[in-house]
Structures are given as structure tokens and as C-alpha cells.
Amino acid sequence: MNLTEELELKVSLRDGHISALVEKARGGDRDAFEKLIALHQDEIFRLVFFRTRSKIDSEDLTQDIFLSVFKYLPQLKDSDRFRPWLYRIALNRVHDFHRKNKFLAYFGFTESREDADAADIEPHRNPGALDTVIRKEFWSHVKRLTERFSRMEKEVFLLRFIDDLNLREIALTLHRSESAIKTHLYRAIRKFKEDTTLSEFLQGEWQGEKDKTS
Amino acid sequence: MKKIRHLDDNQIVEAAIDEIGLDGLLRRHLSECTACRAQKEELQAGLARFAEFSRGEIPLDFRKPKLAAEKSGGGMVNVWRIHPVLSLCAALSVLVLFLTPIVINRDKIFTKRVVYREMLQDEKFMAEVRNLEDDPLPGFYVDISGPGSHKPNVESAKPGAKNDVRPAPKVGLRNA
Numbered sequence: 001m002n003l004t005e006e007l008e009l010k011v012s013l014r015d016g017h018i019s020a021l022v023e024k025a026r027g028g029d030r031d032a033f034e035k036l037i038a039l040h041q042d043e044i045f046r047l048v049f050f051r052t053r054s055k056i057d058s059e060d061l062t063q064d065i066f067l068s069v070f071k072y073l074p075q076l077k078d079s080d081r082f083r084p085w086l087y088r089i090a091l092n093r094v095h096d097f098h099r100k101n102k103f104l105a106y107f108g109f110t111e112s113r114e115d116a117d118a119a120d121i122e123p124h125r126n127p128g129a130l131d132t133v134i135r136k137e138f139w140s141h142v143k144r145l146t147e148r149f150s151r152m153e154k155e156v157f158l159l160r161f162i163d164d165l166n167l168r169e170i171a172l173t174l175h176r177s178e179s180a181i182k183t184h185l186y187r188a189i190r191k192f193k194e195d196t197t198l199s200e201f202l203q204g205e206w207q208g209e210k211d212k213t214s
Numbered sequence: 215m216k217k218i219r220h221l222d223d224n225q226i227v228e229a230a231i232d233e234i235g236l237d238g239l240l241r242r243h244l245s246e247c248t249a250c251r252a253q254k255e256e257l258q259a260g261l262a263r264f265a266e267f268s269r270g271e272i273p274l275d276f277r278k279p280k281l282a283a284e285k286s287g288g289g290m291v292n293v294w295r296i297h298p299v300l301s302l303c304a305a306l307s308v309l310v311l312f313l314t315p316i317v318i319n320r321d322k323i324f325t326k327r328v329v330y331r332e333m334l335q336d337e338k339f340m341a342e343v344r345n346l347e348d349d350p351l352p353g354f355y356v357d358i359s360g361p362g363s364h365k366p367n368v369e370s371a372k373p374g375a376k377n378d379v380r381p382a383p384k385v386g387l388r389n390a
Contacts, residue, residue, distance in 0.1 A: 030281065033281060037279055041278055041279055045272070045276050046272045049273070049276075050271075050272070055276060058276065059276050059277040062276070063277075063279045063280070065279075066279040066281070067279075067281075138271070139271075142268070161261055161264060161265040161268075162268050162269070167232065182231055185231050186227055186231060189230060189257070189261070190223075190224075190227055192261065192264070193223075193257060193260075198264070199260050202260060202263040202264055202267060203260075203263070205267065
């Protein structure tokens with residue numbers, strides 16, 4: 001499926017159509033499942049990449065996630081809740097990955113990726129020296145910010161602003177009430193607001209991009 | 215009409231999360247007050263910039279997930295299920311064919327071992343025979359082996375002599 005076809009599919013299959021696809025996929029329709037993959041692969045890869053910061057690991061995990069989805073899809077009771085259910089599986093797989101990595105790192109078999117700083121992130125988009133420095137700085141800001149978050153605050157913050165889930169979807173994904181999600185998000189945003197260096201960095205970068213385009 | 219103060223920091227954060235969830239008066243104030251609105255929009259813009267920058271970091275050329283191809287060989291599985299006796303016979307034949315050379319080889323190895331052990335014993339026995347041929351019996355045994363075969367050696371016939379293998383008679387204190 002090429003990019004134009006994917007975009008057309010995304011436009012034509014918004015909202016209620018996804019439920020219909022889920023129903024078909026539950027019935028064993030492989031085409032419907034492949035369409036579901038095409039619709040959600042970018043956002044799931046994004047979710048995984050932001051939490052692992054490794055392209056190869058993210059590719060493998062994304063593949064695993066969709067295999068799990070295919071395996072357990074018949075167990076999904078409400079097809080309207082497909083997206084939170086998918087995110088739940090993805091988050092669980094990412095947590096398993098970190099747990100396994102920590103265990104291996106403890107015995108010196110591998111390096112723990114959860115606390116990896118910017119230097120460990122693979123270059124992919126902007127190979128220029130300046131861009132590399134900017135990216136490193138950005139990731140060090142993100143690392144410092146997320147270290148101040150509790151685990152739940154971090155999860156809710158990322159799901160809201162990186163993965164673009166609404167409050168209801170986050171609540172369903174994390175099996176919490178909406179008010180609990182609001183509380184975690186409130187605390188996380190307050191910490192974000194207090195981090196003036198990150199705000200200044202983002203403001204500067206944004207201004208720089210604006211100057212470049214003009 | 216009750217005049218409300220500007221929204222504080224916490225209320226601005228609350229408004230950025232969920233404006234509809236705000237108290238009615240606060241919401242009305244937020245819609246009218248440009249200063250409070252600007253504060254809220256500034257916070258939302260900061261969060262949007264963070265999200266935008268973060269998303270710019272995600273690689274676009276990643277390997278797309280694929281569904282595994284449908285398993286071929288389903289027909290074979292059905293054959294096993296339909297003819298269980300036939301499949302059992304086939305499995306046993308394969309097992310026999312597989313095990314036969316192992317059993318035969320095992321016998322061969324066993325026979326080889328026995329022969330080798332016997333050869334070793336034979337060699338040992340022959341070595342003893344050769345040893346006896348090379349080293350004849352001591353003189354004393356030669357002397358007593360047959361009367362008149364040759365003159366007895368008087369020296370060696372004495373008990374306790376140099377070549378005599380017989381034990382010397384004990385000399386008691388009483389005789390001394």
C-alpha cells in the first residue's frame with residue numbers, strides 16, 4: 001500500500017468505519033486487519049519510538065504488537081474501544097521490553113535503554129552537525145523533565161501530547177477514571193510549566209524555524 | 215453583577231486541560247478576559263511546540279509491520295486426522311528405518327570390542343610363554359627336576375648357599 005492509498009484509506013475510514021473494520025477483522029477477514037494495521041502503524045511506531053528511542057527496537061516491537069492484536073482481537077468485546085485497547089497492548093509490550101532490558105542490563109548482557117540520553121539515539125532525519133546538537137539538547141531537556149514526573153504522570157503526559165489521545169481514551173487505556181487522569185495531567189503540566197529551560201529552548205527553536213521559513 | 219478576579223496559575227492549567235470542566239463563572243471570565251485567555255493560549259502553545267518537536271524526531275522510513283503469511287500445509291494436517299491408522303503405520307516405518315542402522319552399528323561395535331579384548335588376552339598369554347622360554351627355571355629346580363641328569367652342585371646344594379633359594383635353617387639360641 002503506497003502513501004496516497006494510505007492517506008485515502010485514513011480519510012475514508014475515520015471514526016465509525018474503524019469499528020466496522022474491527023468487526024470484520026474479528027471475523028477473520030485478513031484484508032480488514034491489514035487496513036487496521038495501515039491505519040494505526042504510524043501512531044504505534046511513534047508511541048514505541050518515543051519510549052524506547054531506538055528505531056530497530058521500535059520496528060520489532062511494533063511488529064510484535066500487531067501480531068498480539070491479531071491473536072487477541074477475537075477477545076475484544078467492544079469494537080468501539082479498539083484504539084484504547086490497542087494502546088494498552090502497545091504500552092504493555094513497551095513495559096515488558098524495558099523490564100527485560102533492565103534484567104539483562106543488571107547482568108551486563110545489554111545496556112539499559114530506558115534511561116538512555118540523547119547520545120544513544122540513532123541519527124535518522126537530520127544528519128547535520130547543528131541539528132544533531134539541537135536534537136541532543138532537546139532529548140536531554142525531555143529526559144530531565146520526565147525524570148521529575150511520576151510514572152503515571154509521564155504516561156498520561158505522553159499519551160496526551162505525543163500520542164494525541166483524548167482524556168477518555170487515556171482513561172480507557174490506563175484503566176483509570178477520567179478525573180484521576182486529569183489530576184495526573186494537571187501535575188505533569190505544572191512541572192512542564194515550571195521547567196523554564198525547556199520552554200525557552202522550544203521557544204527559541206520555534207522562532208528559528210519561523211525565521212528560516214520567512 | 216459579581217465581578218470575578220483573574221484566573222490563577224492552577225486555574226490556567228485546569229483550563230488548558232479541560233476548559234469545559236471549569237466552573238461556569240471562570241469559563242465566562244476566560245472567554246471575556248484577554249489576559250487570562252493569552253496565558254492559557256501561551257501554555258497550550260508551549261505544549262503544542264513540545265509535541266511538534268517530539269514528533270519531528272520520529273523516523274518516517276521505518277519497517278512496516280506485516281501479518282504473517284497464512285500457514286500452508288493445512289491439507290496435510292487433514293490427511294493425518296482422516297487416516298490415523300495409516301499415519302501411525304507410516305510413522306512407525308520411519309522410526310524403524312531410522313533405528314535399524316543404529317542397532318546394527320551397535321552390534322558391530324560390541325563384537326569388535328569382544329574380539330579386541332580376546333586378542334589382548336592372547337597376547338598377554340603369549341608374552342608369558344615367551345618369558346618362560348627366555349628365562350629357564352632356577353638351578354635348584356633344574357637340579358631336582360630329574361635324577362642323574364648331571365652332577366649335583368655341592369656348593370649350591372648346601373642350605374643357605376649363594377644360589378640356593380631354600381631358606382637357611384634357623385639357628386636357635388639354645389644350639390649356640
